[in-house]
Amino acid sequence: MTLIKVVKLGGSVITCKDSPFTVNVPVLYDLAHQISKYLRDNLGASLVLIHGGGSYGHALVRECLSMYGRITRECFVRTAHYMMMLNNIVLEVMLANGIEAVSIPTRSICYAVDSTVICNVDQIRRCISAGILPVVFGDVVIDISSAGEAKYIVVSGDKLAQMIAREFHVNEVILVTDVDGIFTSDPKRDKSAKLIKELKAAEVRGRVKFMEVTDVTGGMGSKVVEMLEYCTEGTRILVIGGFIKDNLYNALSMKEFIGTTIWC
Ligand SMILES: Nc1ncnc2c1ncn2[C@@H]1O[C@H](COP(=O)(O)OP(=O)(O)OP(=O)(O)O)[C@@H](O)[C@H]1O
Ligand SMILES: [Mg+2]
Numbered sequence: 001m002t003l004i005k006v007v008k009l010g011g012s013v014i015t016c017k018d019s020p021f022t023v024n025v026p027v028l029y030d031l032a033h034q035i036s037k038y039l040r041d042n043l044g045a046s047l048v049l050i051h052g053g054g055s056y057g058h059a060l061v062r063e064c065l066s067m068y069g070r071i072t073r074e075c076f077v078r079t080a081h082y083m084m085m086l087n088n089i090v091l092e093v094m095l096a097n098g099i100e101a102v103s104i105p106t107r108s109i110c111y112a113v114d115s116t117v118i119c120n121v122d123q124i125r126r127c128i129s130a131g132i133l134p135v136v137f138g139d140v141v142i143d144i145s146s147a148g149e150a151k152y153i154v155v156s157g158d159k160l161a162q163m164i165a166r167e168f169h170v171n172e173v174i175l176v177t178d179v180d181g182i183f184t185s186d187p188k189r190d191k192s193a194k195l196i197k198e199l200k201a202a203e204v205r206g207r208v209k210f211m212e213v214t215d216v217t218g219g220m221g222s223k224v225v226e227m228l229e230y231c232t233e234g235t236r237i238l239v240i241g242g243f244i245k246d247n248l249y250n251a252l253s254m255k256e257f258i259g260t261t262i263w264c
Helices: 025-041 053-070 073-096 122-129 155-165 201-207 219-230 245-254
Strands: 004-009 046-053 101-103 111-115 116-119 135-138 139-142 150-154 172-177 197-202 234-241 258-262
Touching: 004 025, 004 122, 004 155, 025 046, 025 073, 025 245, 046 073, 046 122, 046 139, 046 155, 053 073, 053 234, 073 101, 073 111, 073 135, 073 139, 073 150, 116 155, 122 135, 135 155, 155 219, 172 245, 197 201, 201 219, 201 258, 219 234, 219 258, 234 245
Parallel strands: 004 046, 004 172, 046 135, 101 135, 111 139, 172 234, 197 258
Antiparallel strands: 111 116, 139 150, 234 258
């Protein structure tokens, strides 16, 4: 059986989160280059690539929530469209780096029933079998509520990472983000925060303080909670810094990297 790894490129890394609809092109390019190098060095290795929303998804959804208190139909179609634009750029950069990747929009394989997300991962499986890198992303999906009215919810890239890891019995998930890993508290607000290199899943809540963020999908805290839901014995989850030279390549290649390893 082929070993599959899941890599999520945080929107915090591939976009400039403070600047609407702006891709951090040099960083995205560099990360694609590292993925390409790993795939060339390890012929037959399989990855599923996920990316987050960054400055394409979060701000739009936040605006909708503050104006209407929910994601309206108009918000749904606009957010879907802007996520597609980000995804097109991600794909463009992957192809430019010689990676045979194809996009699978999350909203076309997932829906929700009363906020419970259901995905059909057959298309992802077919891509992997064909040797193609499937790319999914944090997105908006239709929620068929039991009340009969269509609603719309966000499915984060972290949630997808968890669901895909579970479906494919993946034993390594790499979450690339804009900080160097999981710290004792938010390193952007607490200068004394220390990077935690290794963490047992059971220790997370005791050792780490997650700060509230304005992000619609909740930042590092939600990321970790999401992954703990999937944690099964023998699995490791890496949260790594995306701005460090060769860091993703090293993590993928089981070499030394900067980040946190969560042992399940
Ligand atoms: N204990 C902590 N350790 C590390 N980061 C933390 C912690 N608590 C809060 N954070 C914040 O979480 C942020 C990362 O989450 P964020 O959702 O912004 O990134 P992402 O998931 O990579 O991006 P996206 O959601 O767009 O895909 C960091 O920039 C940091 O400020
Ligand atoms: Mg996030």
